[in-house]
Amino acid sequence: MAQVHLKNVVKKYGSLEVVHAINLDIEDGEFVVLVGPSGCGKSTTLRMIAGLEDISGGDIEIGDRVVNDLAPRDRNISMVFQNYALYPHMTVQENLGFSLKIAKFSQSEIDAAVQNAAEILSLTDLMDRKPGALSGGQRQRVAMGRAIVRHPDVFLFDEPLSNLDAKLRTQMRVEIKKLHQKVKSTIVYVTHDQIEAMTLADRIVIMRDGHIEQIGTPLDVFEHPVNTFVASFIGSPPMNFLEAQIDGGKIILQDGTALTMPAGYAANEGQKVTFGVRADNIMPQNHAMPAGNNMALVEMEVSLTEPLGTETLLFAELAGSEVQAKMLNPRPVQNGERLTFEISLDKCHIFDAQTGNALKAQ
Amino acid sequence: MMQSVSAQNRKRIAKTAHFVGLFIAMSIICIPGLWIVLNSFRPTVEIMAKPPVWIPNELNLDHYRAMFGGAGEGGVPVLTYFRNSMIISITSTVIALLVGMGGGYAFARYHFKGKSAIFVGLMVTRAVPGVALSLPLFIIFARLGIIDTHFGIILAYVAMNVPFTIWLIDGFMRQIPKELAEAAEIDGCTRWQAFWRVEFPVARSGIASAGIFAFLTSWNEYALASQLSRSTTSKTMPVGLLDFTSEFTLNWGGMCALAVLMILPALVLTFLVQKHLIAGLTFGGVKG
Numbered sequence A: 001m002a003q004v005h006l007k008n009v010v011k012k013y014g015s016l017e018v019v020h021a022i023n024l025d026i027e028d029g030e031f032v033v034l035v036g037p038s039g040c041g042k043s044t045t046l047r048m049i050a051g052l053e054d055i056s057g058g059d060i061e062i063g064d065r066v067v068n069d070l071a072p073r074d075r076n077i078s079m080v081f082q083n084y085a086l087y088p089h090m091t092v093q094e095n096l097g098f099s100l101k102i103a104k105f106s107q108s109e110i111d112a113a114v115q116n117a118a119e120i121l122s123l124t125d126l127m128d129r130k131p132g133a134l135s136g137g138q139r140q141r142v143a144m145g146r147a148i149v150r151h152p153d154v155f156l157f158d159e160p161l162s163n164l165d166a167k168l169r170t171q172m173r174v175e176i177k178k179l180h181q182k183v184k185s186t187i188v189y190v191t192h193d194q195i196e197a198m199t200l201a202d203r204i205v206i207m208r209d210g211h212i213e214q215i216g217t218p219l220d221v222f223e224h225p226v227n228t229f230v231a232s233f234i235g236s237p238p239m240n241f242l243e244a245q246i247d248g249g250k251i252i253l254q255d256g257t258a259l260t261m262p263a264g265y266a267a268n269e270g271q272k273v274t275f276g277v278r279a280d281n282i283m284p285q286n287h288a289m290p291a292g293n294n295m296a297l298v299e300m301e302v303s304l305t306e307p308l309g310t311e312t313l314l315f316a317e318l319a320g321s322e323v324q325a326k327m328l329n330p331r332p333v334q335n336g337e338r339l340t341f342e343i344s345l346d347k348c349h350i351f352d353a354q355t356g357n358a359l360k361a362q
Numbered sequence B: 001m002m003q004s005v006s007a008q009n010r011k012r013i014a015k016t017a018h019f020v021g022l023f024i025a026m027s028i029i030c031i032p033g034l035w036i037v038l039n040s041f042r043p044t045v046e047i048m049a050k051p052p053v054w055i056p057n058e059l060n061l062d063h064y065r066a067m068f069g070g071a072g073e074g075g076v077p078v079l080t081y082f083r084n085s086m087i088i089s090i091t092s093t094v095i096a097l098l099v100g101m102g103g104g105y106a107f108a109r110y111h112f113k114g115k116s117a118i119f120v121g122l123m124v125t126r127a128v129p130g131v132a133l134s135l136p137l138f139i140i141f142a143r144l145g146i147i148d149t150h151f152g153i154i155l156a157y158v159a160m161n162v163p164f165t166i167w168l169i170d171g172f173m174r175q176i177p178k179e180l181a182e183a184a185e186i187d188g189c190t191r192w193q194a195f196w197r198v199e200f201p202v203a204r205s206g207i208a209s210a211g212i213f214a215f216l217t218s219w220n221e222y223a224l225a226s227q228l229s230r231s232t233t234s235k236t237m238p239v240g241l242l243d244f245t246s247e248f249t250l251n252w253g254g255m256c257a258l259a260v261l262m263i264l265p266a267l268v269l270t271f272l273v274q275k276h277l278i279a280g281l282t283f284g285g286v287k288g
């Protein structure tokens, strides 16, 4: 039972500041995912919550205690590391029970708690093995088991799935989500994989260069990215961006193509903008594009196709930039074929060309 | 068909060549040792014979009997030397290991000012030959009044071994992911507990091999000990070997017998910990 609050938390290594005064409020029982490119300060932030790194400024609260100066063992948290960090000289049983043993629980209590965790994570057949004799997925489960045995207030995960192969990763993702529904603890989860973030999170925190760019639910950050960075980071394939200008109530692309402007941007008349639209909102005509009342028609030549089964990604050129479009219910498409595409302008995004920030519709 | 036969032949030749090569190498390494063992069991005439007698005519325990016998019959205080050697080697090894663990841990885990300078400095001390230090050491120890004491020799050996144990243990500690100790801290350990309950057991093999090296260095050291010891109160076994020399004669048989007694504990120790030694030398299998 604990909320986590980060208030103006700063981390410096010597004179190098790697986390810049971030603020984050995490609800009790919430699953929050920190996501961002490698080196943006996710692990550092997580390790500050864990107490493995000193904080250089600000306050961290867990529950209603300020924990700035508390050792990790006094914070009632548990953590799953990227390399699992299982104790190689102990069996699975001993690994799971270690924290309780340190806390001087009786052997019968330890056994019961370990048994319970082992059942939740289907580890009962592996109890006498050492970590060296386990597969990657099994080690992963032991690491999670070690984390849940103690019923901590907060779980911290640092890229726990990045050492697993793609199939196992999908499988473990589901297990982690189930685990959260079972234990209902607060979870702070770090990943660089936006799909993992989208699928797991109650709320996503997108970080870049030690700053928080946006906090929101997965759908929220997908549908309303605050800037081009978030827009390109969240969603796959990344959003298409086209340089444009608002002129006479229209969006004029570099080659002069005029698109009807969505309502609310009249105040931005004359401004240079970045026009953003996802592949999902550019489709060849007659291919199941959901009807909208603001459609633009453009003709493009397809340069490359990526068939994915239920859909095919089409690469084409629009106004001098490469764009990706999607074809649902796909039919074979030849390279070099010219098609008429619909762009759903209701679903487009308009960013300030200079700052990259989303322009608010008025 | 032809090809596979010639390939098989080539394989066989390579195997034989390996075997012969290994045999020669092992002979060069082992024959002096075996020669010592052999000489300790046979009469002096046979030892001195020219050309050498390879196959002994007679084996007996005379040299051992004489060595343990009274002073008049060529006896030396073997048990006292053995005890001195044991006390000095074990104590200096334990101290060098403790310091090495502290130092190696610090070098592997912490950043501090002048870290690499200190590290290089430590290693440079190993570049100075011990004998070159023996005279200055002798003078200082004489002034301090610790010539011919266990304490003096232990001090010298600790100084000699510490850079080495630090270097070895630093190497082993570096291979242990620091997340292990962090996981232990999150699991409720203090830094101290994390070291003793997780990092130490994981590094055990490495530490054991560092210990063996330190022990053998002390056990076999001659140059310094011969300067720093005067009498039976502190003479170690290597120094004791000189008791078999006198003005005009060398008691080769006695010397060999004492040398065999010296080799035995080192062999036994090495066998006892060989599992750790191998694990220590192939350290790095700790991922997981």
Ligand SMILES: Nc1ncnc2c1ncn2[C@@H]1O[C@H](COP(=O)(O)OP(=O)(O)O)[C@@H](O)[C@H]1O
Residues within 6 Å of the ligand: A013, A018, A036, A037, A038, A039, A040, A041, A042, A043, A044, A045
């Ligand atoms: N011990 C350290 N000393 C100096 N810089 C560090 C240290 N640890 C991390 N950094 C720097 O801090 C930044 C954030 O690192 P990290 O939090 O590990 O990123 P992420 O987990 O998001 O990939 C990186 O630029 C990294 O180089």
Ligand SMILES: [Mg+2]
Residues within 6 Å of the ligand: A042, A043, A044, A159
């Ligand atoms: Mg990281």
